[in-house]
Amino acid sequence: MPIVGWRNAYTGRTCDVDDYAAMAKVMPAFMLKALVDAEREDVRHSGTLLSVTNGLGCAREVVITRFMPCKPDPQKLWRQQGGTYLHEKAAALAAYDMGWVTEHNGGAEECVVVGELLGRVVSGKRDAFKRDFSKLRDYKFSFSGGDKFVDATRVAEPHHAAQLNALRLLTERAVERECFRGDGGMEAWVVGGTWQPTYAPLMSEAQVAETEVGSTKVGASGWKYGVLLEQHAKAYERIERGDKAEDVAKALPLVGLTMWRSRKGECSCTAHCPVKRECDALAGGM
Numbered sequence: 009m010p011i012v013g014w015r016n017a018y019t020g021r022t023c024d025v026d027d028y029a030a031m032a033k034v035m036p037a038f039m040l041k042a043l044v045d046a047e048r049e050d051v052r053h054s055g056t057l058l059s060v061t062n063g064l065g066c067a068r069e070v071v072i073t074r075f076m077p078c079k080p081d082p083q084k085l086w087r088q089q090g091g092t093y094l095h096e097k098a099a100a101l102a103a104y105d106m107g108w109v110t111e112h113n114g115g116a117e118e119c120v121v122v123g124e125l126l127g128r129v130v131s132g133k134r135d136a137f138k139r140d141f142s143k144l145r146d147y148k149f150s151f152s153g154g155d156k157f158v159d160a161t162r163v164a165e166p167h168h169a170a171q172l173n174a175l176r177l178l179t180e181r182a183v184e185r186e187c188f189r190g191d192g193g194m195e196a197w198v199v200g201g202t203w204q205p206t207y208a209p210l211m212s213e214a215q216v217a218e219t220e221v222g223s224t225k226v227g228a229s230g231w232k233y234g235v236l237l238e239q240h241a242k243a244y245e246r247i248e249r250g251d252k253a254e255d256v257a258k259a260l261p262l263v264g265l266t267m268w269r270s271r272k273g274e275c276s277c278t279a280h281c282p283v284k285r286e287c288d289a290l291a292g293g294m
């Protein structure tokens with residue numbers, strides 16, 4: 009992401025990326041630097057390779073943050089990326105369980121899988137899986153709202169289930185055998201005071217594509233996993249052809265407006281999007 013500065017949500021002003029004094033009351037310098045480093049070094053945050061999580065979010069946000077110079081709100085960015093840092097803690101616990109492969113116990117490369125999904129080349133990152141392919145785990149974090157999706161049934165929310173099944177399908181295609189299909193084989197593992205696993209049902213590729221992603225509090229969001237993945241794919245194709253990122257972003261719908269709304273009707277753009285200002289400044293989108 010070409011982060012060229014920051015937006016200070018308290019003052020409403022923007023500043024340069026290394027103006028740590030202006031951001032001192034918002035976030036310490038080492039966290040701001042970590043956000044910039046994460047975006048620069050992680051190919052999944054900078055390139056045009058589709059990822060499993062693209063089917064779960066707003067393509068306009070991704071195009072703005074990856075390909076346009078932007079000044080995001082670092083608190084919202086941290087909320088999205090903070091889980092990446094906590095994965096290290098989660099992996100330390102997983103290391104006690106014999107047979108787990110995680111990013112931080114030497115399995116960083118093994119955790120990544122690339123293959124065909126819904127007719128596209130897609131990369132997926134498995135947070136943790138058993139080396140014998142009996143269990144797959146995806147960590148969700150309370151500060152990102154993960155605990156909202158745990159109830160007494162312990163059945164994973166549809167969007168968590170779609171994500172886990174997408175990762176399972178990519179794994180099966182890579183190793184050419186059935187994986188994670190036993191009872192409780194796919195876990196959305198929510199970290200929030202106590203571990204709270206939910207379990208995903210087995211889904212076909214077509215069911216993954218048809219899974220509605222988004223709002224659980226105020227009714228249907230209207231956005232399906234397959235539709236969102238395809239939006240990202242077409243946007244990346246335009247970027248690769250050399251189209252201006254601004255034009256690509258403008259042509260994309262305002263997906264965030266109807267995803268993940270709270271009972272108060274607050275849209276995910278307001279609550280979560282680090283580049284809402286940049287998005288609002290662009291025309292188009294509807």
Ligand code: SF4
Nearest residue numbers: 066069264277281287
């Ligand atoms: S403000 Fe909303 S619609 Fe715009 S890029 Fe962000 S999430 Fe997408």
